[in-house]
Amino acid sequence: EGDRQFATTLARGLEVLRCFTPLEPMLGNKEISVRTGLPKPTVSRLTYTLTKLGYLRHNMRLGKYQLGSAVLSIGYPLLASMSVRQIARPHMKELADYCNGSVSMGIRDRLNMVYVESCRSGNGITTLPDIGTSVPIAQAAIGRAYLAACTPSEREALLNQMKVKQPEILRKFKPQIDRGLEDVRSRGFCTSIGELRREVHAAGVPMRRSVDGEIVSFNCGVPAFLLKKGQLEDDIGPRLVSMVRNIEAALGMH
DNA sequence: ATCGTGTTGAGGTCTCTTTT
DNA sequence: AAAAGAGACCTCAACACGAT
Known part of the structure; x- marks a missing residue:
């Protein structure tokens, strides 16, 4: 709030990723919208972008998303270091x-x-x-x-x-x-x-x-x-x- | 037909850059 | 320095679509 250096969109995209847990590994846009408090269209575009980049995978049958392999790729270097x-x-x-x-x-x-x-x-x-x-x-x-x-x-x-x-x-x-x-x-x-x-x-x-x-x-x-x-x-x-x-x-x- | 869910389009705000 | 332009982003409303 009022922080001009803070990239809100990036933060929102990361919040979307954080919604996924071991207990809730599959989420639809609506569920993500409820959990993050973000409007549906915003979530829709964020999940679209995250999917394009490999951070999410879309399950066609269930119409839901799950975390993609790219998430692990960005986390592992921390462990390795x-x-x-x-x-x-x-x-x-x-x-x-x-x-x-x-x-x-x-x-x-x-x-x-x-x-x-x-x-x-x-x-x-x-x-x-x-x-x-x-x-x-x-x-x-x-x-x-x-x-x-x-x-x-x-x-x-x-x-x-x-x-x-x-x-x-x-x-x-x-x-x-x-x-x-x-x-x-x-x-x-x-x-x-x-x-x-x-x-x-x-x-x-x-x-x-x-x-x-x-x-x-x-x-x-x-x-x-x-x-x-x-x-x-x-x-x-x-x-x-x-x-x-x-x-x-x-x-x-x- | 209706409901729930997701997407599209348009308009608005804000910020930064370019032009006058 | 002020005005205009451009781009990014957000959000509302409308539309699309499948399930019940």
Whole structure:
């Protein structure tokens, strides 16, 4: 609003692409119009253009659109340029095997954390969280760890966005967010006790990279029934912290 | 025939560039 | 510097089309 450098049409086209989710992979113009609040003709022209460029595919039978291969092509270079993934992977795999769970690395996208790397224990009790999966910051240990590593002004900005866009979620999880801040400060990690998925308990640890200042955050999630009492707090959390310290040290050598 | 959905056309606004 | 021109974009109304 009032920003003369802001290319509105481009933003709208990208908003159209963001309507597609794993749960709603196929959408028609009308549905996109409702989700974005854009007029039908505008959506019609945007989907037409995005289809021409390969960002959308049109299913003739259903008359609906789905994301096209070009979307993956523009996303992949980001993953490929994150050398921290290669360095972290063996550390993550080792911890995942130790605790029969999964260990993931994520970066922030708006009010979510997006997984950019994920490892799972060999026995495969847990499902492997896919790269590209996103989880809400407020509800997940990996997100609250991220918040704890933000500067006060970054954190305030994010909390304000939550207040506007997801007030009920923020109200429900504000205590856990505050608790997470304290926990990360005092012992290096925070936890989520089935707050995102009821059957999974998780610990989260942030890592602020000195190179570019971007925060990368890690979690370790374990099925609740596999955990001994106090194990998340006394064993897995501290191990996740030392894993991150080891990754930091390994990064320092590069 | 009617409804829901998608497309087309025209008019309007805004901004930038060219002309006077 | 002001006026005119050009282009991009948005949106309303009308039209098209298939499903019920």
